[in-house]
Amino acid sequence: MIFFIMRRLITLLPTLIVPLFLVFTLLHLSPGDPAAVMLGADATAQQVQALREQLGLNDPFLVQLFTWLGRMATLDLGDSIFLRMPVMDAILQRLEPTIMLTLYALTIAVVVGMVSGIVAAVNRNGVLDQVSMTVAMVGVSMPEFWFGLMLIVVFAVEFRLFPVAGYTPLDQGFWACIWSLTLPAVSVGLVQAGFIARITRSSMLDVIGEDFIRTARAKGLPSRVVILRHALKNALIPVLTVIGITFAVLMGGAIAIETVFNIPGIGRLLVNAVARRDYPVIQGVVLFMALTFIFINLFVDILYGFIDPRVKNQ
Amino acid sequence: MSVAGETSPPMLAIRDLQLGFRSHRGDVQALAGVSIEVGEREIVGIVGESGCGKSITALSVMGLLPEGTTRVMGGSIEFRGDDLLTLPPRERRQMRGRDIAMVFQEPMTSLNPIMPIGDQIAEPIRLHLGLKGAAVTEHALDVLDKVGIPRSRNILPDYPHQLSGGMRQRVMIAIALACNPSLIIADEPTTALDVTIQGQILDLMVEARDTFGTSILFITHDLGVVAEICDRVVVMYAGKVVETGRTDEVLSSPRHPYTQGLMRSLPSLDTRQERLETIPGSVPALFDMPRGCRFRPRCSYADDGCRRDPPVEVIGGQKVKCWKARQISGVHHA
Numbered sequence: 001m002i003f004f005i006m007r008r009l010i011t012l013l014p015t016l017i018v019p020l021f022l023v024f025t026l027l028h029l030s031p032g033d034p035a036a037v038m039l040g041a042d043a044t045a046q047q048v049q050a051l052r053e054q055l056g057l058n059d060p061f062l063v064q065l066f067t068w069l070g071r072m073a074t075l076d077l078g079d080s081i082f083l084r085m086p087v088m089d090a091i092l093q094r095l096e097p098t099i100m101l102t103l104y105a106l107t108i109a110v111v112v113g114m115v116s117g118i119v120a121a122v123n124r125n126g127v128l129d130q131v132s133m134t135v136a137m138v139g140v141s142m143p144e145f146w147f148g149l150m151l152i153v154v155f156a157v158e159f160r161l162f163p164v165a166g167y168t169p170l171d172q173g174f175w176a177c178i179w180s181l182t183l184p185a186v187s188v189g190l191v192q193a194g195f196i197a198r199i200t201r202s203s204m205l206d207v208i209g210e211d212f213i214r215t216a217r218a219k220g221l222p223s224r225v226v227i228l229r230h231a232l233k234n235a236l237i238p239v240l241t242v243i244g245i246t247f248a249v250l251m252g253g254a255i256a257i258e259t260v261f262n263i264p265g266i267g268r269l270l271v272n273a274v275a276r277r278d279y280p281v282i283q284g285v286v287l288f289m290a291l292t293f294i295f296i297n298l299f300v301d302i303l304y305g306f307i308d309p310r311v312k313n314q
Numbered sequence: 315m316s317v318a319g320e321t322s323p324p325m326l327a328i329r330d331l332q333l334g335f336r337s338h339r340g341d342v343q344a345l346a347g348v349s350i351e352v353g354e355r356e357i358v359g360i361v362g363e364s365g366c367g368k369s370i371t372a373l374s375v376m377g378l379l380p381e382g383t384t385r386v387m388g389g390s391i392e393f394r395g396d397d398l399l400t401l402p403p404r405e406r407r408q409m410r411g412r413d414i415a416m417v418f419q420e421p422m423t424s425l426n427p428i429m430p431i432g433d434q435i436a437e438p439i440r441l442h443l444g445l446k447g448a449a450v451t452e453h454a455l456d457v458l459d460k461v462g463i464p465r466s467r468n469i470l471p472d473y474p475h476q477l478s479g480g481m482r483q484r485v486m487i488a489i490a491l492a493c494n495p496s497l498i499i500a501d502e503p504t505t506a507l508d509v510t511i512q513g514q515i516l517d518l519m520v521e522a523r524d525t526f527g528t529s530i531l532f533i534t535h536d537l538g539v540v541a542e543i544c545d546r547v548v549v550m551y552a553g554k555v556v557e558t559g560r561t562d563e564v565l566s567s568p569r570h571p572y573t574q575g576l577m578r579s580l581p582s583l584d585t586r587q588e589r590l591e592t593i594p595g596s597v598p599a600l601f602d603m604p605r606g607c608r609f610r611p612r613c614s615y616a617d618d619g620c621r622r623d624p625p626v627e628v629i630g631g632q633k634v635k636c637w638k639a640r641q642i643s644g645v646h647h648a
């Protein structure tokens with residue numbers, strides 16, 4: 001297992017290079033002088049020159065690239081132009097709401113998605129199957145922000161069950177925090193649950209048709225055991241892949257949903273940074289999201305190894 | 315071996331079983347009145363061409379046919395006197411693996427690829443014998459020992475992909491034998507294996523009968539295998555039984571034209587044949603069955619009389635479903 005994980009880590013290195021390079025060139029691909037763009041229309045030539053110096057824009061391209069990579073290696077993401085603090089600190093400050101929201105939404109997506117996928121597969125072509133697959137179909141074709149707004153109108157404005165917007169930090173209590181995030185988490189979580197339900201159903205149906213399921217039934221095992229112990233675990237691999245993607249999509253989705261619900265997370269940080277053309281922050285957040293995505297994939301890969309003994313030997 | 319079925323009540327008696335499938339062409343009848351008996355300590359072979367209904371006969375005894383698309387349209391399956399078809403589902407389920415076990419054709423895909431062998435053998439032992447903890451492991455190692463995997467070669471932590479096909483089939487047989495069932499149904503258990511391994515697996519089945527008194531219903535399309543291990547043989551054609559009898563009798567003097575055809579298409583070691591004969595024509599489709607005798611279009615003896623459903627003629631120990639059985643029984647085919 002250790003070797004398996006080590007191998008995965010090594011093959012990860014090239015995938016790290018690509019987002020790093022892309023994020024770096026982000027600054028250079030933008031039209032015009034980034035320094036001038038950042039400072040806005042009424043900046044003086046001296047101010048622009050000073051910022052170019054600060055950003056190292058006057059150095060040759062390769063020097064800039066390696067200086068930047070060197071800084072990244074020490075986790076130095078530079079300073080925000082607007083917030084007047086290190087980008088790393090800005091990200092860390094906004095991390096909690098985004099993580100809480102993503103985990104909460106992921107839990108909803110996984111629990112609702114897998115349970116309805118399994119129920120649909122077991123009752124193939126039955127009423128429950130058709131109902132849950134229709135709901136899933138509607139779910140995946142619904143824009144999350146619109147669903148979020150509908151939830152606000154119904155559950156916050158009409159019934160006053162949940163706050164209209166805002167975030168209660170963890171240090172004011174776990175349940176208070178969860179309560180404040182329920183509407184945004186449901187709005188992104190349920191949409192993703194639709195994807196997970198569909199892949200769970202089709203993967204379960206594939207496995208249920210396999211010979212070893214017939215063997216399990218021939219042993220006299222109750223169908224609950226056949227489904228959960230034999231079928232589900234084998235059906236999990238494609239489902240895990242989709243859950244990994246869902247995690248990434250949820251982080252991306254946070255950008256829209258944090259804006260709708262006014263949650264001070266990474267997504268809002270990015271949206272504001274774009275509005276202010278705060279390049280170091282944009283670079284930092286994009287890089288942060290890319291790295292998170294890569295590490296989630298690594299984690300999913302390692303989970304495969306734990307579920308399927310054949311993966312390790314490949 | 316005596317014909318046990320005639321002296322004591324049979325272990326298994328399938329009587330006039332009729333089975334249909336719902337398909338996009340409408341309902342089709344896949345078994346049209348199949349009767350098979352298996353006595354105590356008896357090994358009964360079922361032979362017949364692909365698609366004649368051997369596997370679905372076995373699966374209906376196990377109660378493992380796909381629900382929803384399958385319908386039993388008549389007949390009964392008696393196991394030690396109880397009709398399995400009228401048993402409550404829960405009782406039927408509990409008999410599986412405990413009283414009746416099954417070994418399947420494909421050892422490569424019949425084991426769960428991500429569960430250790432030990433856990434897969436332990437499942438029926440825990441479920442039916444109520445053993446716990448170390449006793450389960452002990453019992454599992456015991457059974458594996460009986461199927462020729464010695465205790466010293468502890469494969470319990472291994473996964474199926476680490477074992478050869480022959481080893482996997484031994485494991486499948488160990489799972490079947492784990493709770494000492496009265497009846498084992500083996501559906502072409504050696505077809506996917508190479509010849510030397512085949513012989514070992516056959517020996518194992520015979521040994522199981524000899525030492526535990528297990529009755530065995532053995533499905534194959536290899537008459538050589540039938541000759542080697544079966545006490546009696548049932549020949550099926552297109553969803554019906556066409557001939558049954560003691561193996562030595564049926565193989566030395568086959569009465570049904572179809573059985574004779576099967577025998578002639580068998581390579582023999584002592585006579586040099588130029589080429590093997592095959593039965594002309596092909597098996598009729600389920601939705602397009604000929605009326606009367608289903609073998610009629612391929613039969614060289616057939617005449618207009620064969621358009622009516624043939625009776626079962628009893629000739630010596632053999633039962634033959636053919637209008638011409640008495641006429642052609644004197645004909646000897648080498």
Ligand SMILES: Nc1ncnc2c1ncn2[C@@H]1O[C@H](COP(=O)(O)OP(=O)(O)OP(=O)(O)O)[C@@H](O)[C@H]1O
Nearest residue numbers: 335344363364365366367368369370371380383600
């Ligand atoms: N689930 C099903 N739905 C519809 N028809 C089926 C189904 N299962 C089997 N059949 C049909 O029933 C007939 C008997 O099938 P069965 O599998 O019992 O044949 P078999 O004698 O075991 O053949 P083989 O030697 O190839 O294993 C075939 O015509 C097959 O097409």
Ligand SMILES: [Mg+2]
Nearest residue numbers: 368369370501
């Ligand atoms: Mg078959």
